[in-house]
Amino acid sequence: MIGSPRSNARLPLRLGGFDNLRQALDYAAQGRTGVDFHDVRGVLVQSLDYAGLRRRARVAAAHMRAMGMRQGDRLALIADTSVAFLTAFYGAQYAGVVPCPLPYQALPGGRDAYTAQLAALLAASGAPWLLSPQATLACAQAAAFTAGARAQGLETLDAPPPLITLPPVDADIPAYIQFSSGSTAMPKGVVVRQQALMANVDAIAVHGLRMRADDRACSWLPLYHDMGLVGFSVVAMCAQRSVDYLPPHAFAARPQAWLQLMSRQRTSIVYAPGFAWRLAAQRGAAMAAELDLSALRVAGVGGEPVRDDDLLAFSQALAPAGFRHDAFQPSYGLAEATLAVSMAAPDAAPRARAIPAPHGGGGRRLLGCGRPLPGTEVRVLDAAGRDLPERRVGHLWVRGPAVMQRYLQEAAGGPRADGFLDTGDLGFLDEGELFISGRAKDMILVRGRNLWPQDIEAAAAAAGALAPRDVAAFGVEREGGEYVVVLAECRTGSEGRQQLRARIDEALAAAFGIRAEVLAVPRRSLPFTTSGKPARARARALYLAGHWAPDSLDEKELTA
Template sequence: MTSDVADLARPLTSAGAAPTILDALEAAGRGPEGFNFHSGKGVLTGALPFSRLVKEARALALKLLGVGVKPGDHVALIADTEGDFVRLFFACAYAGVAPAPMPLPMAFGGRDNYLLHVRRMIECSAASAAFAPAAMKDWLVEAADGLDLHLVGTIEDLADVAPAPGPLTPPDPDALAYLQFSSGSTRFPKGVSVTHRSLMANATAISRHGLKTRAGDRCVSWLPFYHDMGLVGFMLSPIVAGLSVDYLATRDFARRPLLWLELIARNKATISYSPSFGFELSAQRAATVDLGTLDVSSWRCAGIGGDMIRPHVLRRFAERFGPHGFSPSAFVASYGMAEATLALSFAPLDEGLKTETVDLDRLEQEGVAAPPTSADARSREFVLCGPALPGHEIECRGPDDAAMPERRVGRVFARGPSLMRDYFREPEATAETLSPDGWLDTGDLGYLVHGQIVITGRAKDLILVNGRNVWPQDLEWAVEAGVPGVRSGDVAVFSVDRPEGEEVVALVQCRSQDPAARAGLAEEVGKLLRLQFGTPVTVRLVGAHALPVTSSGKLSRSRARELFLAMQPEAA
């Protein structure tokens, strides 16, 4: 590295000041740990020890300032799973600049839609520069055409930039650490403002209390860096804990899900997370191959988050990988969101999934989580996601904003040191979400039992059917379980307001072009939902992979609704 960095090798935070992620990085840099990046074949393609990251990020910070970016600015980063993203992220931090990680095109419908989405995010973040992986430079240049930016390009474009004179200024703990865009925001992206103080509060709570990290722990992750679970959970928190991480790109996991398990086995990893669909995809693929001598017995924290937790999927995973050392007690349910930096609750370690089955009729009609009264009663199994992290609070509130007693469904509110500062430049949205006394309206519905939070769904997705509150995932899962040939993720259910009342719609992915088969599928889906839920449903078939998903891979019901409204009327 250049001599410009040599005289800056000192802790940035002065005595008595609150720590930032840079202090954590420099502390981690005194050990041998770091980040390791693997190809789609599982080959190590790059190693980035924390000690080297400190030096390289400091040097790049001076280059950023040299190109005209100023402390307090924001920089857009297309977040591929590679070392250059990590270097640029921390270069921004050292320069006093807030990085804004942005998604790859894999979750979006077509090149033009992706470019428009990235352009909106650059504008919403008020970025003064934008960087992409080398393979995406042309796309980024096109997306940013006409915008007033100091630089649009790759990390290589900083090579010939004259560095600004040092020293680098320590960041204020209350300054913006980064902007996190909500994974569901597409037409009108909202940037979640996360300060250094909030980040450190959450990352420390995750490490010390949620996962109780210890010497010898090692992480594996395929989660994208542009999503809060990938960025905070498996890039920033491991730095705070001083742990090494082995990375697999999300696209490579999607092609070869068992490579995730192979990396855990090879590196004796102890901590790895996934939404339910990642466990499901792995179990499906494992059912068709010989796993040989695969041994994942080192995996002590198999975390689940990022979406509604599906217990039957996780049981199937445990059954398939049990003979290869996986213990069901390793499952760790958790709850959180970008507006809380990442995590709000963790289930107790070493206990596995704790679930309870409730009477679905009483849940829908009365908002009460009570046991079924008979063996043939309609029921639903929910997962307990643990108590709030230390220093945090979770309440479930009724329509009058009063806290509900245990086992009564209400809107979930949270408070604590990990919450966002605001939605960047969105004062009205911030006021709607954050109260003056610091409570966050999460937008989720749930109930408390024995102090643990149970999430039942998103408030905005709730469907009113004959006076009952019905969760769309119940209809979706019923179709997946009850209609042959329908796979997980093939169904999106939502409602549309009509003059004559609420219309319930199911978009179903169909892989057949045979008219008889298509008509039969639509009829069977409609019949099943009518019988099980007592409501007529408009069924529309779409092609394979046509249902929209968020940047984190979750089904986007709001965009599915837009897709339906844009469709020409047609017979199911």
């Protein structure tokens, strides 16, 4: 099978300037570039150019109209990484229907929990239809029954189309509904307008990535998350770039396949959370001499606060493959701003800054996420709403053309009257560059001191010889005040668990001067958001519900 070409021979590169997704796909369909889908081992299984995607999308749109979907109706789509999902997503644009991408669970072992999640999201979306791939159709049907909706397979959109005239584009109809990843609460539906989407796409393509006519992208990020959907479908399509997709679960199973695919396809643009670069370094170091990553000019990093040690681990391990450290491009964004707020400049080594530790000591080194994109404003405010000077950590507020106007649920809040939105994140500015330190709701207050859960998790992981993702830290209030709980995944028996707890307890006492309740929990039991971030609020809720057995540490010691 022959995959999509790297560039278009005759169609001129156009970086944005489109009014809507339909117009962008109509233009991309005049070229030869497209999307390629690979299996868990990186073998090409399906290739489709943008002309073929447009044909399929228009067929799907006709079916949607024939099913009774009207302009402005919402359509829930389980977003697996497939031609079928992209066909339905872009088909909704031609039908004037508002797609609502929902999480896809490749191997739903916990079917009841997944079904309940789908039912809750489906009810929140208000969509009367739910389309699903065959792998999750049983869960989708059960969720639809609970939510009072109708579910059917995505493949029903592939039949010969009925003779139906498609409606013109209505600028007031949202492009889609993006559910936030739910790092601290139940996901909320972000109403993404066509104008906001196109503004963010233009800023990312022109100023953030500085895309070129020979760029080729690669992604394993899920298409139900904003970084995967916007960054590696919408932006790529609007810039007429070819993309190689791996299934999201393929990265966790075989990070080497990601590296091998990038090497084989001479990928120039890729994005991943910080933990993924460290994991890829661990798994890919032994094969570095067999790889060629010299074409990778944008190695984007997003998600949790960006730590320089994760990126250094990758650049050192993959230097023999031609990888350059200055290819790293840290960035900051959120679904409420469509995707990107700030992006570091390509071809410039990331800037590191230290923030003081509240307990004294050396503090934490963070990497800058670049200056805000053109038209986007960022303010750093204290708890009273006053502007803070540079290099002072505070609450981040953003305003710009890509920032949402409202959530789907009106009670969920939204921007202030002046257009500024509270991101819920903490950070600071240094020479105009944005540095992210964490989520405000994740901050732990112990005896009047603010402690970052990321710092506690890093110290605990180092003490227990664990991976950073094997630890979760959060605060819990008791009568004596707030104390710290640390959950550490552990394979060993009771004696090993006791030793692990003792090492972590000693490390936290030395680094922070605190006692914590350390629980050894089963492997793969810690919850994560749909974007791969630690779901600390969910972990805290499970702890309070008695999901994990309490430690024997005396409560008086915890608050001493």
